[in-house]
Amino acid sequence: MFPERPPADQERFLAYLPHSGFHNQRMSLETALRLAAYLNRTLLLPPLYMCEKALNIPWGPAPSLLEKWKTRTREGVEYCKDYNMAGRPRPTPNELRNALENPHGDRDLGCVAYHSWTTVPWTYFFDLPKVLVDVVHFADANLTEPIRVFDRPNMTISWLAERLGITESIEKEIYWIEDFVRADYRILDDSEYDYRLYPEPPGRYQRTILLSDLLERQEKVIHFGSLFYPDRVEARSDAHIALASYIVNALDIWNQEILDATKLAEAQIRTWINETNRAASGFLGAHLRTADGGFVHVIDSSLQRIVEWIRKVAGQDKQHSDDPLLLTRSGPTKRQEENVPTFLDRCTGQPAGSPLVYLATDVHHPRSSPILSDFFNEFPCAMILSDFPKSVDELDQIYNTVDNVHMLPYMIALMDANMAAKGRDFYGTENSTFSVYIAGHLWPRYHPGQNISLTPWIEESDIVS
Incomplete structure (x- = not known):
């Protein structure tokens, strides 16, 4: 997606776990870009995952999402790249899922599963680099530098730790905000409003998290589970509303x-x-x-x-x-x-x-x-x-x-x-x-x-x- 580079000195990151279909992933990306800008963190940018419906990655708590992402790998099945799919009977959804979890059990079925999903960079469909840079020229957003991203082609925690050079314990360097139900948490924009003095009920969400509390976190990575739902991260201040509006309207098809x-x-x-x-x-x-x-x-x-x-x-x-x-x-x-x-x-x-x-x-x-x-x-x-x-x-x-x-x-x-x-x-x-x-x-x-x-x-x- 973007040129490979080592992490910068003292660079801090934001991560999340994508799931569900194309446009659910796109909406999660929009939210993640906003949140990365609000927190002045580099977004660990996942790939866009596309598949037959049987191999969809539905929402789930972080451990289950991570397990599903582990199976989305080409390692060990490189021979399937040139497999001829012509004339192959369509497998059942259960056969596809089983083949994905055990690709070496039935070579032919494993290769059919191989060709039933793929990942591409977000830049394949959208001019994301332009979006990241042009936000600086969008004066109402009050940003003085582009939104930073760091390519994350592999969704495992072990890859993340190795690539970011996490040498201490993962527990100390990664601050997890997991969701245990679909609408678990909402992040409130208290940049210009004191929710501690004037609290609001969480609405459909189970709990709320203050943006100011996230700004105080010193861990190298703040890692969320799902960031889906358009109101997952509130935009209350004028600058944050302007930034949200810009990002939501910027991802047009350029393929x-x-x-x-x-x-x-x-x-x-x-x-x-x-x-x-x-x-x-x-x-x-x-x-x-x-x-x-x-x-x-x-x-x-x-x-x-x-x-x-x-x-x-x-x-x-x-x-x-x-x-x-x-x-x-x-x-x-x-x-x-x-x-x-x-x-x-x-x-x-x-x-x-x-x-x-x-x-x-x-x-x-x-x-x-x-x-x-x-x-x-x-x-x-x-x-x-x-x-x-x-x-x-x-x-x-x-x-x-x-x-x-x-x-x-x-x-x-x-x-x-x-x-x-x-x-x-x-x-x-x-x-x-x-x-x-x-x-x-x-x-x-x-x-x-x-x-x-x-x-x-x-x-x-x-x-x-």
Whole structure:
């Protein structure tokens, strides 16, 4: 991620344990960057961990997280790097997990597990060096030097102790703040407010920790468990609020392959708009999350909210268009002759006011899924990522140069987010950090000075997973 270097004399550090999915890790990173700046400590920067759902690292107390991170290693299984995954049957989740814990038991299954996860630097997706440096120019944050980071590619405590030159007992040099429940502690900003005189209840958290107490710690490392939840670290002073706002809005996608694939898809959409004579300019973006956590239990309500929102926006668009005519187009397309409908085959002949929608979703094979059959029947001009094979083909060529893991499954998610954010308006799934990232990070960047409309899901969201 960053050039390797030895620790500076008297340098003190801040560490935490990442867990869960991409955007949970991103939100934890944002909190860690803020806290490192508040405490004037160097952040021990973990890698971004991406995997099949069966190999996810869910939240847990620090000992259990550390045990799971120990198994995320390539040591001893280097022969799997060039393993041919073509034609391998998909293992069950239990088989994958067992193979990860015992990679030498079944060589083939162990190599399948090897290719089911990977890590990359945060700089692979985000221009993090620019974020760290530019914070100095963000005057309201009151910082006079960049936020410091120190690469931590290995999440074990033994690596940490060796790399930082901890020669005394680990207990003396590492101050642990462990969490024993998901919302264990919250760090209060008492930089300009005396919580000792005016204490506040912890709210949903079990306990509170004062920022001033952390500033007094002299250990080489302050090590947290989880730093997830957007309000885990309070920003109360004007300077801390400004810094939090800057960091939360700074991590935009800069991966060139994703940006190039997005441009290809946008060009295709512009062509489709002209060919189908859509009444409204641009398209709508939506995100439906269904596959894990509590989302699987609320699929119907999540989808219904999106449908009602599209209907409402389409109704507003219709007020500005009096063209009720059906469009016609002569001659079948090449893929229509092959009985594979293209976007034009589905959308041509629909009323000009039929809304153009890009749906980002984790539903497998969306067009053949019963979950979305009614959706596509009602909105035949809806688009999904598979409607853009040229963009997908671009991403399909990418492999992690370190471990040779195919990156397409992980690139697709961010490509989906980027496309949905390009919509002239956006609606997401309540409680989804993926939706919040689109609405809070990407969409405002692409639509400066505008506000997302009709989105009560943002206000209702508790952002738990």
